[in-house]
Amino acid sequence: MSELSLETAAGPGVADGVFDLLVVGAGPTGLACAIEAQKAGFRVVVVDKGCVCNSLFHYPAHMTFFTTPELLEIGDIPFPSPNPKPTRNEALQYYRLVAAYYKLDVRQYHRVERVAGADGEFTVHTEDRFGRPGALKARKLALSTGYYDLPNYLGIPGENLSKVHHYYNDPHPYFEMDVVVIGGKNSAAIAALELWRSGARVTLVHRGPGVQPHVKYWIKPDIENRIKNGEVKALFNARIVEIAQDTVVVETREGRATLKNDFVFALTGYHPDFDFLGRLGIEFKGEDRLPVCDAKTLESNVPGVYLAGVIVAGSRTNEIFIENGRFHGRQIARALASKLRA
Numbered sequence: 001m002s003e004l005s006l007e008t009a010a011g012p013g014v015a016d017g018v019f020d021l022l023v024v025g026a027g028p029t030g031l032a033c034a035i036e037a038q039k040a041g042f043r044v045v046v047v048d049k050g051c052v053c054n055s056l057f058h059y060p061a062h063m064t065f066f067t068t069p070e071l072l073e074i075g076d077i078p079f080p081s082p083n084p085k086p087t088r089n090e091a092l093q094y095y096r097l098v099a100a101y102y103k104l105d106v107r108q109y110h111r112v113e114r115v116a117g118a119d120g121e122f123t124v125h126t127e128d129r130f131g132r133p134g135a136l137k138a139r140k141l142a143l144s145t146g147y148y149d150l151p152n153y154l155g156i157p158g159e160n161l162s163k164v165h166h167y168y169n170d171p172h173p174y175f176e177m178d179v180v181v182i183g184g185k186n187s188a189a190i191a192a193l194e195l196w197r198s199g200a201r202v203t204l205v206h207r208g209p210g211v212q213p214h215v216k217y218w219i220k221p222d223i224e225n226r227i228k229n230g231e232v233k234a235l236f237n238a239r240i241v242e243i244a245q246d247t248v249v250v251e252t253r254e255g256r257a258t259l260k261n262d263f264v265f266a267l268t269g270y271h272p273d274f275d276f277l278g279r280l281g282i283e284f285k286g287e288d289r290l291p292v293c294d295a296k297t298l299e300s301n302v303p304g305v306y307l308a309g310v311i312v313a314g315s316r317t318n319e320i321f322i323e324n325g326r327f328h329g330r331q332i333a334r335a336l337a338s339k340l341r342a
Contacts, residue, residue, distance in 0.1 A: 019045045020340060021332075022124055022138035026052045026106050028095060029309035029325040030144035032074040034104050036329035037142075039075075040337055045136060046104060047126060049111035053095045055148035056088060060190070061170050063088040066216055071323040074098060110134065115141070115280055119304030139340065142332055143280075144308040144325075147272045147317050154182070154266055158243030164264045171198035178260050180205055180248055182240055183267040184212045189223040191265055196232050203233040203259060205250060210236055240264070272311040280305060290314040297335035298328055306332045 021037045023030045026048035034044045051057055065072065069079035069086050077098050081090050099106060110126040113133075117123045122141055126134045151166035153159060168191040177200050181192045184206035196202045204227070211223055226232040235250055242249040248261045274289055281302045283292045291314060292301040299306050308328035313319040 016045070016136055017043075018121075019043050019136065019138040021045075021140045021142060021336060022047065022122070022136055023142045023144060023308075024048075024112050024124075025144035025146060025309070026050075026099075026108065027055055027144060027146050027309065028053065028072065028074055028322045029146075029328060030142070031095060031099055031104065031106075032326045032329035033142045033144055033306075033308050033332055034106075034329070035075040035098070035102050036333035037336055038102060038104070040333045042333075042336055042340065044105065045138070046106040047110050047112060047124065047136070048106065048108055051108050052099055052106055053092055055146050056091055056095070058148065058167060058169075059088050060168055060194075061088065062194075063190075065091065066186075067321075067323055072326075074326050074329075075102060077101060107136075112276075119302075122304065140304050140306065140336060142306040142308055143277070143311065144328075145273055145276065145311060147270045147310050150271050150273055151266070152269045152271055154240065154268065156241055156243065158248075159266070161243055161245065163245070163262065164243060164266060166266050166268075168194075168265050168267060171195045171200065174263055175199040177201065177262040179203070179263045179265065180240070180259065180261055181265045181267060182206070183265075183269075184208050184210070184215075184236075185267070185269070186215050186219060188265075188267040189215050189219050191267060192232050193219070193223055193226065195265075196226060203235065205235045205238050205240055207239050208236060240266075270317065271315055272317075277311070282307075284314065286314075288314040288316050290316075296331065298331050299335060306335065308332060 020042035021044045023033050023046045026046045030046055034046045037044045048054055064085050064087050069081040073079045075098050079094050109129045113125045113127050115124050120139050122138050124136045171194045174195055175198055179195050179200045180203050181188050182205050192202050192204045227234040235252055238250050238252040240248050241251045243264055247258050250257050282300045291307055293307045309325040310317055310320045
């Protein structure tokens with residue numbers, strides 16, 4: 001809690017004055033929080049270390065959502081898509097247009113370095129992409145920082161090699177290359193299929209006994225048939241134990257094997273920024289590190305600090321998505337109305 005000690009020095013945020021709410025994170029849920037608070041009459045600013053919907057921007061270029069357009073809508077603005085399931089590019093355009101419609105004050109490419117102060121008088125210290133410091137004052141904070149920026153690392157030798165990627169974007173650069181995809185969920189299955197269809201020689205490595213049962217119903221039979229036909233090689237009940245420049249070492253039930261390899265996609269999931277939350281004084285409970293917060297208001301154990309989106313579920317990142325996280329803004333807006341207007 002030391003970083004939340006009130007700073008008395010004058011200067012930070014003077015030009016902007018004091019915002020009623022500062023939202024950290026300009027993804028769909030963060031934008032929804034800003035919209036609902038603004039609609040309730042509060043003065044709001046949004047800060048993000050990247051662009052608007054930074055995580056969506058870094059999704060695979062040709063990604064299609066698993067859900068329908070209306071379930072991605074925020075701010076009561078319809079999502080017009082000619083497709084039953086919208087694409088990444090359609091979603092990015094939609095959220096840009098919604099942000100513009102509501103004239104949201106979004107400070108892009110400003111990383112939150114630390115927070116000082118307390119409920120009613122927070123000072124959020126930021127740094128832009130050139131390292132220039134800034135500060136904003138706000139009465140309340142809403143954290144909607146997602147989890148996509150922090151991959152779950154394997155912790156094995158060679159993971160820092162340039163050939164290892166924790167994000168998959170486009171299959172073209174891997175034509176005629178030997179590629180290992182680590183994982184057994186949707187991201188790994190989709191990457192393996194796209195890489196194979198683009199001419200890569202793909203080996204899927206997963207510690208489980210097979211592709212996970214909850215992989216989307218139109219993807220699961222596709223990847224399983226490719227494996228059955230030998231078009232995509234698969235090593236189950238296996239794990240990568242070492243990565244070298246031209247090979248990987250895989251440990252299986254039959255022993256260790258060395259595979260020729262050019263690139264590795266370690267698609268082993270991601271996690272919220274627990275360190276950042278912890279520095280703010282937010283407490284966690286249980287093995288899943290669920291942040292302590294009120295289920296009705298979403299206010300954390302730190303007075304004046306609210307949580308929104310996937311971070312509410314801690315490391316259980318498969319429980320909250322855009323479809324349900326987008327409603328967190330309304331909960332927070334109602335809580336602000338009851339407190340700031342009391």
